[in-house]
Amino acid sequence: MVLRLVIQLCLGIPGRVEEVKGDEAIVSFGGTRRYVRLDLLDNVSIGDYVIVHAGFAIQVLDQKTALEMLEMLREVSGE
Amino acid sequence: MRFIQEYRDGELVRRIAGKANELLEKLGREVKIMEVCGTHTMAVARHGLKSLFKKELDLISGPGCPVCVTPDSGFSMVFQAAEAGKALTVFGDMMRIPLNGRSLLTLRSEGFDVRVIYSPYDALKMAEREPEEEFVTAGIGFETTSPLFASTILQCKSRGIRNLKLISLFKLIPPALNKLLEAEDLEIDGLILPGHVSTIIGIKPYIEIVKKHGVPAVVTGFEPVDIVEGIRMLLRQLVENRCEVENEYSRTVREEGNVKAIRLMHEVFKPVDSEWRGLGLVEDSGLALREEYVLFDAIKEYGLKPVETIRPSGCLCGEVVRGSKKPFECSLYKKVCRPDNPVGPCMVSSEGTCAAYFYSDSGR
Ligand code: SF4
Numbered sequence: 001m002v003l004r005l006v007i008q009l010c011l012g013i014p015g016r017v018e019e020v021k022g023d024e025a026i027v028s029f030g031g032t033r034r035y036v037r038l039d040l041l042d043n044v045s046i047g048d049y050v051i052v053h054a055g056f057a058i059q060v061l062d063q064k065t066a067l068e069m070l071e072m073l074r075e076v077s078g079e
Numbered sequence: 080m081r082f083i084q085e086y087r088d089g090e091l092v093r094r095i096a097g098k099a100n101e102l103l104e105k106l107g108r109e110v111k112i113m114e115v116c117g118t119h120t121m122a123v124a125r126h127g128l129k130s131l132f133k134k135e136l137d138l139i140s141g142p143g144c145p146v147c148v149t150p151d152s153g154f155s156m157v158f159q160a161a162e163a164g165k166a167l168t169v170f171g172d173m174m175r176i177p178l179n180g181r182s183l184l185t186l187r188s189e190g191f192d193v194r195v196i197y198s199p200y201d202a203l204k205m206a207e208r209e210p211e212e213e214f215v216t217a218g219i220g221f222e223t224t225s226p227l228f229a230s231t232i233l234q235c236k237s238r239g240i241r242n243l244k245l246i247s248l249f250k251l252i253p254p255a256l257n258k259l260l261e262a263e264d265l266e267i268d269g270l271i272l273p274g275h276v277s278t279i280i281g282i283k284p285y286i287e288i289v290k291k292h293g294v295p296a297v298v299t300g301f302e303p304v305d306i307v308e309g310i311r312m313l314l315r316q317l318v319e320n321r322c323e324v325e326n327e328y329s330r331t332v333r334e335e336g337n338v339k340a341i342r343l344m345h346e347v348f349k350p351v352d353s354e355w356r357g358l359g360l361v362e363d364s365g366l367a368l369r370e371e372y373v374l375f376d377a378i379k380e381y382g383l384k385p386v387e388t389i390r391p392s393g394c395l396c397g398e399v400v401r402g403s404k405k406p407f408e409c410s411l412y413k414k415v416c417r418p419d420n421p422v423g424p425c426m427v428s429s430e431g432t433c434a435a436y437f438y439s440d441s442g443r
Binding site for chain 2: 062
């Protein structure tokens, strides 16, 4: 389980930013909290979902697009 | 977890796959789609996605596993650094890579200092904590990884950390794709492009390649919904006779990519010709440290030399990496070469094609 989670973190799953401290954030992955570097992004805020790769946030997930996309998929794939 | 579970909805996955199968039927022929990225290969295997599609869809794995595309000559320098008594830090994936019958695990058991890191920043912290020690870190990865190392080097510079040096073996995806599509024996109908490399580089670098070779492409995320939707979008392009770069993973991949990450990467590294397992030498497809950062260049500072090795006979790693052979076509697959006794990197990396086939047993 632990190993699986570590592997998944490498794969860049989104986690929720809980605290921002200078160059670092505390990010929660379904309850597991980790320090994440913010060097590659500007303007990260609490509540953002970030994609993390090897300890660095590489992008902020666009929540609106994510939800619209799901809506669209549910619609077009409907019976 | 939010933005993960929704994209793993099995019912939705099956429905999208159904739509894709309708498109396959319309095409009425075999369709060869390459997933460039090793993480896609693993996800396809882990979620059993192949079984959702009609047999006319052939999914082949491309050169998107960073450890697998690194040639033995690259690994040889990593091994040399440890043998020269440096404290070597590597990602866990590297530990069991076989080279001349040894691995970094073997070296560690022989008493050499080899440490696994999760992030390049871990290496920086170690170097800061142990100023007497000389640290070397192995830079293996694509555009997703090199900016992290660039920013770690910049941090070292500004904090005055001088005891951490890098073996830069980084590779760039677009030049490799270009070279791959030039090969005449592959005949790929479409490309599933890597989601996280594209998160950094954006969409633009692919446009010319797709036009030049007439192969449509879709930048795709890593959850099951993403992958089946990426495949459906590709099939739709084929049905409608279009040839574009589309973006399925728009919640993460912006048109322009991550501009800051690109800037940091170019500040620290410059493009150089680079040797790929399976593809050979590819022009401007690797990254070396710029002159201004030579202090951090382990290859130059310690005079590391790439040494060629003779691959075990029968090994098809090169062909598997470029997608021209499937793992089960290798005579060593499963018989000699297994995750507990790997003959090639494709069997040990968590993104390796042979490992993906082994674990999912989709190798027939
Ligand atoms: S089965 Fe082993 S030797 Fe054969 S191609 Fe795969 S990794 Fe290489």
